[in-house]
Amino acid sequence: MGGVAEDGGGFSGKNGEHHIVDDAGDVDVDGVGVAVNEGEPIVSDPKDSSTSTTISPSTQAAIEALIKDLGKDATNARPLYSYDPKNITSSQYLLTDSQLPTEIPITEIAVKTDAVTPVHRNRMPSRRIQSPYCTSFGSSEKGKEKLKDMARLHFPFEGCGIADKVSPKLIEDYMNWNASDDKYRSRSCSFGFTMMDFVVAFPMNKNWFYAMSQPNKCWSDEHIDVIFYYLRKKSKLCSMDQYRYTTTHCLFMSHVKNCYDRYYMDDDDDSLTTQEHIDRASVVSVHERSIINIIKGFGIPAALPWHLVDEVYIPINCDQQFHWVLAVVELKNRLIRVFDSSISTRKQTIPHEIKMLSKMFPSYLLDSGFFEENERTKFADCQAYKDNNNGSLLEPQVPFMIEFAQDIPTQESDSLDCGLYVTAFAEYISDQINISYADFNSDYLRQRYGALLWSYGSEKAKCGYVSDNDDPPKSRGVVTPPPEEDLVHIA
Template sequence: MSPFMPNYSSAGSSARSSVPIKFEKKHPFVEHPINAPVDTAYFQEYENWLKKDLLLRHDKKRDKENHYRKNKELVDPEDVDMSLKLGATLVKDKNWFYLLSMEGKLWNDEHLDVIFYYLRKKGKNEDNSTYKYTTVSCILHTIITEIYHAWKNPELSTSVTSKESDVCVYINGYRLMGNVPWHIVDNVLIPVNVKEENHWILVVISFIDRCLYVYDSYRVIGGHDAVVRREVNMLATLVPHHLQMSGFYEKKKDIDFQNHPAYKNRALNDDFDVVNVDDLPQQPPGSMDCGVYVMTFL
């Protein structure tokens, strides 16, 4: 008998008391939405902890690695009432929170991975949402880039078979915590680091529109846009190939690929279209807050 079923006697009365089963929250925003009112005392407590043991010249460019006094950058679990195991990573260094919290600081892969993990988990468990989506970690774009360069430079004799298999694993809903198969969603949200520009953008794969929507907080005509476009074009080229390799088109039952306007008269492995989303908030010149802007676009 299942341990979750009550044990009834022949007379219909319960032979043991019913014990409520406690399940963990599906995601952190079930009982406390991210835009709900909060106790400001929490913010003050966090700010005080963040400023504790800061170096006097903690904001100088020459001190990029550590902003705290020697041996004071390590997080002491007894010193702060917060969970440091943030789903996608285990934070052990206060500098992680410093970069996340201070204006003008460039976020790294771990910051984006944590946020996209919780967003992915939220999307997985929201049954009533009409916007069906999932997210990926930053490493997927890195893998795609390596595959693309190997394709364009066959003389390098670099085998990317295992990496192509990895991409298919992501598409089929494995490898990542909280992941779901792509064929059950309409959109995939991808954080993209444009390394040449030291800049984060958001790319959204829309299967219904058969395109990549690009959300960029620093649209500059000329060099910047050209660099971003080259980066996104790698995804536009390889995503449809890997969708085909992974069996996505056979599993995606809610799109008629033969008659849908976005797919009709096009091969399934043709490049996806790329669309720059206009009229977005833009970060000031010289600002490093592109990661914050990516979050506002989600």
């Protein structure tokens, strides 16, 4: 079977063999070997595995002509060029003036000249934030009238010590305010505001002042706590080198009594179970922690650490007699001095509460680290704390010495002025004034304390100033690292 190629060349095949014949009669044999003889047919031998190839000059000329025609392109395509970035200069990135448009449209901005300038606004504060020291407001100080700013007292007795006379007008105004026949009616005995803030007490009506001012009225622990608080504050407002005393509140002796009963009065401990011992210990630990905190200067407002002062004033109520006495603890002398206003009317005996205080103080001073502090006084070197035999620090089992103050004013046998006498004694001693019989007038002192507290509390409630002026902040504590030999090193 044979065929004719499109270019005029013929091909024939036999038994699957293909023979390509060109115009010149050359034959290509099955693509493995090509033999070209002009005028002869090319016969392919399938058995021949030779890779050699022979191309005739006419075939070579045809191939070259074909390659030459492939290089011809009918389109006017621009040749591609390869640029090296290193050889490109900066001017090649710029456009010339001929490449820019010659006409650029310009947009005109219209400005309105008929706009009205707003009138300056004078801002006026609302009544809620209106300053009480100005009568007009504006951008300048012109036209402002400043009101008189009254100095605020740090405590009620500031500028008016116990040896000074209170203004008669102040006492008269106070007595007129408090002298109401229907004082027990709610509307008549009200202050006109919610309450007075004395930090440790909050009177809500005139009855609190009525009991303070009227003769033969017994003072409560609130009256004593308020005056002792302001005495503490007066001391704390001084500089550290002028600290001389501090005070406690009436509850301090309750903590001492609970601890004393636990350690000295419970004789049946052997019959208690383990759980009962734990319960008792947990209860007494609260009172012990309160005592130690007060010694360190915490737990009560405006307190001072005891190692910074020389004396501590403690009001003590003798439960068996319902009578107030003042205990002045002289720390340098290891002594408790008792001021008892009824000493002339009854037999001089040491109250049980003073004995408790004398026994408990050494242990709690030692537990609180009192003798380790030496910022102001090194109490461990004081002669009163040393054993006369060997010169070492006295054991906690040795109680404080007790003495009674002599030549002090005394109250009448049927009066209820013991609370007044305790506060007056403390204020006299705090001002380092000798207590005078002639100047000690109980009726005047009642009116003095009531008038000063009423004036201070009313001004404080109306002006709204509180604690940052009322309770000085405590000093920053100092952390002392333990010595190297007390540390436990874990490998």
